[in-house]
Amino acid sequence: MKDVDLTALVLTPDQQAKMLAEAQAAHPLECCGLLVGRVQDGEARVRDVLPAANVADAPERAFEIDPRTLIQAHRNARERGEAILGWYHSHPSGVAVPSACDAERAAENGKVWIIMAQADMAAYVxxxxxxxxxxxxxxxxxxxxxxxxEEAGDGNG
Ligand SMILES: [Zn+2]
Known part of the structure; x- marks a missing residue:
């Protein structure tokens, strides 16, 4: 399956609320984080939303996910048979649409980008x-x- 054939991004209400709250808390800086989960039936299904420190030089107009968070998340996802589906960030004084800067930095095809602006949230691939x-x-x-x-905590080592 090619990730670029994705038909939807599936989130829970809690995950959505968590990201929007982060965007609000980070204002006037951009917040950012990772979307972890798996692709099923053409849908990117998020299991976990992982906030990350924004280590960009100018976090009021750019984001850069803390590489330590990224490395750890890759490792954990692989162990669970999951993947980093993409990332989210906010546009504190913009709109929920990718900027030219985002486009330049979108190195990998098939990654999901969530962009937030005020109470708006939109997803792109x-x-x-x-x-x-x-x-x-x-x-x-x-x-x-x-x-x-799924039953939580099955106790298997
Ligand atoms: Zn952006």
């Missing part, structure tokens, strides 16, 4: 020839409550 900033296409965002299918 990085593709070679996207019609948004030349690098993205909008990805429908589905916010649904989780189905209780």
């Amino acid at each position: 990085a593709v070679e020839q996207g019609h948004v900033a030349g690098r993205f296409r909008p990805l429908p965002l589905r916010v649904i409550s989780p189905v209780k299918s």
Whole structure:
């Protein structure tokens, strides 16, 4: 399966609220973090939202995820058979659309980008020839409550 064929990004209401709260708390700086989960049936399904420190030189107009968080998240995701689906960040005084700067930095195809501005949240996927900033296409965002299918803490080592 190619990630660029993604049809939707699936989040829980809690995950969405957590990201929006972070954007608000970080204002007037940009917040950022990682989306961890897996691709199923063409949908990027987020299991966890991992906040990261924004280590950009100018965090009021850019974001750079703390590389230590990124490395640790990659490792943990791999162990669980998951992946880093993408990342989120906020535009404190902009709109929830990728900027030219975001487009320049979208090195990997198939990554999901969530962008927040005030109470708005929108998702995009990085593709070679996207019609948004030349690098993205909008990805429908589905916010649904989780189905209780897994028992927590199975105790297996
Ligand atoms: Zn941006």
